[in-house]
Amino acid sequence: MSDPVMAADGHSYERSAIERWLATKSTSPMTGEALENTGLFPNHTLRRMIRETLDR
Numbered sequence: 423m424s425d426p427v428m429a430a431d432g433h434s435y436e437r438s439a440i441e442r443w444l445a446t447k448s449t450s451p452m453t454g455e456a457l458e459n460t461g462l463f464p465n466h467t468l469r470r471m472i473r474e475t476l477d478r
Contacts, residue, residue, distance in 0.1 A: 423468075423472055424472075426464070426465040426469050426472070429460075430457045431450035435451070435462075440462060448460060
């Protein structure tokens, strides 16, 4: 995962994967429930944790 984002369902996804999903659906891939909005927000904490793990 190189560009983690958080969706309205509270789950984190790889940006490119969730953007492909949202191009044809307006539901959460994790729960199947409708998303109130399709905004995506960078998950800086997860990105930092991934980088720290890879740097070990």
